[in-house]
Amino acid sequence: MLSTRGYAAKSASAALAPFTFDRRDPGPDDVLIEIAYCGICHSDIHQAKDEWGGAIFPMVPGHEIVGRVARVGSRVTKFKEGDLAGVGCFIDSCRVCASCKDGLEQFCEAGPNWTYNSTEKDKKTPTFGGYSSQIVVDERYTLSVSPNLPLESVAPLLCAGITTYSPLKYNGVGRGQKVGVVGLGDLGHMAVELAHSMGAEVTVFSTSPAKEKDAKRLGADSFVVTKDPGNLSPLANRFDLILDAVSAPHDLNAYLNLLRRDGVMVLVGAPEKPAAVNAFSLITKRRKLTASLIGGIRETQEMLDYCAQKNIVSDVEVIPMAKVNEAYERTLKGDVRYRFVIDMKTL
């Protein structure tokens, strides 16, 4: 076994603190990655505080993992020692269900083996995430990372990047289309960059006038301050796709009404309470309301390659490991532009 240093929550009410645990020795299909950076996703906080229920403690969060391959198993072909590699939200899945066979492992019918707060394929051994010195993952669930981008800014692509790339691709966003992005945060800022890079005309909807400059820098063509509902109505029936990245309760119908006939609204934020959807908002223009969940391994690799080619990364603030609890507080206040990333050298 490989002794591994990390930071863990010991209970739902405890701050994260140093924690040492064992990783398995790499098997023939495994890659051992020395972790360089790990992003802080809002879902890390939800889970460390057991807000979704069923938390497994001690919990080492982190599923936006990038680093360098330190060792490979005898059957590994995709990686060699020294390569850059990434790990996202899951480290395995059943591999046999229809979703796994379709390369959509995030929808694995047995449930994917999540990167932390879950179990390995034996359904017993807890998984520990990327707030740690190293990780061992089957090469099939390990992503190749280009050396051409700043590594710390690549880390958030493994969750925030694929979460926004997947619905844009799946719904056919391309040149000339009008895309709305609701909320300029961790997900929203990626959505703006990606939709702009795909040729769409991008409008950002935000409650914060102060974010207009960032929105334009990231590629937005227009910026709409949503505190005044009168700003929305002139945009009725305009958008091909609206990506809603807001988790706080808000009125979906106001945005549904901005979609053209057959337009699609995709939820990537996940409000805890059900949203009130007016059937007439859908009926009058045959609009669609849907949602999206990260992406499969094949699509995640496609997204990483696309971002390397288009020079797309996340806006990050790099912090030392010891500041993770402070970063959690700041994330909850929205005081980050747009993702904290932990520098694992500081562990």
Add this chain to the structure above:
Amino acid sequence: MLSTRGYAAKSASAALAPFTFDRRDPGPDDVLIEIAYCGICHSDIHQAKDEWGGAIFPMVPGHEIVGRVARVGSRVTKFKEGDLAGVGCFIDSCRVCASCKDGLEQFCEAGPNWTYNSTEKDKKTPTFGGYSSQIVVDERYTLSVSPNLPLESVAPLLCAGITTYSPLKYNGVGRGQKVGVVGLGDLGHMAVELAHSMGAEVTVFSTSPAKEKDAKRLGADSFVVTKDPGNLSPLANRFDLILDAVSAPHDLNAYLNLLRRDGVMVLVGAPEKPAAVNAFSLITKRRKLTASLIGGIRETQEMLDYCAQKNIVSDVEVIPMAKVNEAYERTLKGDVRYRFVIDMKTL
């Protein structure tokens, strides 16, 4: 002008009563139809009682119209005297917007000219519906009706038929697919027949165990009584498409959870109050919630031709004109299987 007999509501609180009014003389592009039957749609009742606001009185309801062509204008090519013809929910539209050009006149951006409780293209002359002896409609908005089906049972196809046919076609329902139909009423009974005819395996969800026999006769493979929620959970992740034809408030999430990955739920009933939609119901399987609104002229003709070929009609109860108010009462109580149709000979 053509003096025309009908039944009208004089106000939101008045019962329907005999009413005589003028139709325009047929112009060069018009068809004069002697109405044989007109269906009673639930929306007739909503509008006669001004429950949607903006009602124009006196109001002659009715948009499920079939009859025989009595005269045609000089430029009419699709119809000749003696042909069977039908008129649905609208009698004109702007003809120039993107939706009209796409043959989706129901989504006309200027708003279609509805068959009643609306105005003609002059935006002044009120339109009067099918509870009347005759109607004059531009041939472009007039449908051809096959002589091979019982005419009284064809009438409801003009609204209930196209409302259910359109979303089944648009969402690609076909052989081997699993389709759920929520509610076995005016819309639901058509959906069962149509989905079955397209080769789908059809499950009906109903609160009324007494409707099982009808459901099976209409083509359902399974019947699920929904009063016990335990009957739904074994069907999770099963359906390709669920057509929800219930207007009363009900839990959409219970049905969303029955969709497979990428499955689609289509609302064709229109609950007045917003429905609570749980984002997780959508996210976990990338499900879609959408809605549908009747169909365009081209698709309505396609549906009529399809029904003639497949021998599909509505289950109807034919009534004399004088019983229209009683039929409204019974419709509100759900006491009809599955559509009242007025015999215009009795006018």
